[in-house]
Amino acid sequence: MTSTRIPVVEKILDANDQVAQQNRAWFDRHRTFAINVMASPGAGKTTFILKTLELLSAKYRMAVIEGDTAPVTIDSDKVSALGLPVVQINTGGDCHLDAVMLHAGLQSLPLEGIDVVFIENVGNLICPAAFKLGSHRNLLVASTPEGDDKPYKYPNMYRGIDVLIINKMDLMPYLDFNMAYFQQGVEILNPGLRTFPVSAKTGEGMSAWINWLDEVIQQHRQQ
Amino acid sequence: MHELAVTESVLEIALRHANQVNAERVTDIFLVIGRLSSIVDDSVQFYWNMIAENTICQNANLHFKRVPARLRCVDCQMEFEVQDSLSPCPRCNSFHLDVIGGEEFYVESIIVEKEGAAI
Numbered sequence: 001m002t003s004t005r006i007p008v009v010e011k012i013l014d015a016n017d018q019v020a021q022q023n024r025a026w027f028d029r030h031r032t033f034a035i036n037v038m039a040s041p042g043a044g045k046t047t048f049i050l051k052t053l054e055l056l057s058a059k060y061r062m063a064v065i066e067g068d069t070a071p072v073t074i075d076s077d078k079v080s081a082l083g084l085p086v087v088q089i090n091t092g093g094d095c096h097l098d099a100v101m102l103h104a105g106l107q108s109l110p111l112e113g114i115d116v117v118f119i120e121n122v123g124n125l126i127c128p129a130a131f132k133l134g135s136h137r138n139l140l141v142a143s144t145p146e147g148d149d150k151p152y153k154y155p156n157m158y159r160g161i162d163v164l165i166i167n168k169m170d171l172m173p174y175l176d177f178n179m180a181y182f183q184q185g186v187e188i189l190n191p192g193l194r195t196f197p198v199s200a201k202t203g204e205g206m207s208a209w210i211n212w213l214d215e216v217i218q219q220h221r222q223q
Numbered sequence: 224m225h226e227l228a229v230t231e232s233v234l235e236i237a238l239r240h241a242n243q244v245n246a247e248r249v250t251d252i253f254l255v256i257g258r259l260s261s262i263v264d265d266s267v268q269f270y271w272n273m274i275a276e277n278t279i280c281q282n283a284n285l286h287f288k289r290v291p292a293r294l295r296c297v298d299c300q301m302e303f304e305v306q307d308s309l310s311p312c313p314r315c316n317s318f319h320l321d322v323i324g325g326e327e328f329y330v331e332s333i334i335v336e337k338e339g340a341a342i
Contacts, residue, residue, distance in 0.1 A: 008330045127225035188318040
């Protein structure tokens with residue numbers, strides 16, 4: 001019996017990243033712009049997505065992919081009620097969506113004619129940050145009740161996103177949320193990150209976000 | 224929290240490379256994990272003992288090489304090591320920092336046993 005060392009040097013999440021590239025190619029083939037929406041549980045991801053769908057429905061044909069850890073259709077029912085295509089991915093208790101799960105979910109979502117797809121990730125600030133999905137943008141919905149220390153506690157999440165929503169701005173009068181402290185943490189981790197303070201419930205601040213998104217989609221389609 | 228998925232991926236990589244050389248057994252796996260990746264060694268080891276069972280990787284030792292986080296100050300070009308990515312530049316106190324090390328996350332090598340002559 002001989003013992004031999006074999007050099008490997010292979011990224012542990014390489015398999016995931018390769019499938020993420022396939023997902024991206026699939027979106028691109030259908031000219032669909034995909035946004036990965038991440039947040040902690042209760043930050044208001046679903047309300048934010050629903051409000052965005054409502055405000056953009058006259059202009060774009062949209063669809064939603066719902067990642068949930070349990071087989072409940074609470075979120076997907078709300079999207080269905082708007083008459084939009086929705087696919088639910090049940091992660092079976094897993095704490096995040098990965099590229100393979102999304103790839104499987106995409107088999108049940110015809111992308112023909114779909115301009116924009118929102119992928120609602122599992123509510124979690126740690127694991128979704130590690131798994132690329134193949135989306136064109138990674139978005140985080142933070143919310144004021146979570147506290148102003150979240151960038152400092154979840155640096156990997158804040159470092160990896162392209163756009164940040166600060167939701168539940170309508171609750172600011174009732175909270176000890178120090179916006180300057182929060183934004184200082186964001187600036188350290190992700191300098192110049194595009195940030196939109198909103199209330200998805202009241203609609204406050206949503207127009208700035210919608211205008212920006214509209215612009216980004218237009219730019220993407222021209223490429 | 225996602226260590227199960229990560230550990231499954233390590234197993235898949237080790238088995239694939241071991242099978243390529245027709246190894247009979249994998250005895251050691253060397254992992255390089257940057258300080259900034261949110262992976263807990265004990266948790267990987269815990270899952271490893273379960274999922275490697277009944278494969279040629281059973282009882283293989285996992286070796287974790289932790290790479291420190293290295294940052295470079297955008298303002299004064301100072302390079303320094305930190306425990307987290309939220310420490311200011313020790314020379315000029317700037318927070319404009321680029322991460323230049325600590326995000327590594329790969330299988331470096333494996334040691335396998337094989338019948339007969341060296342591979």
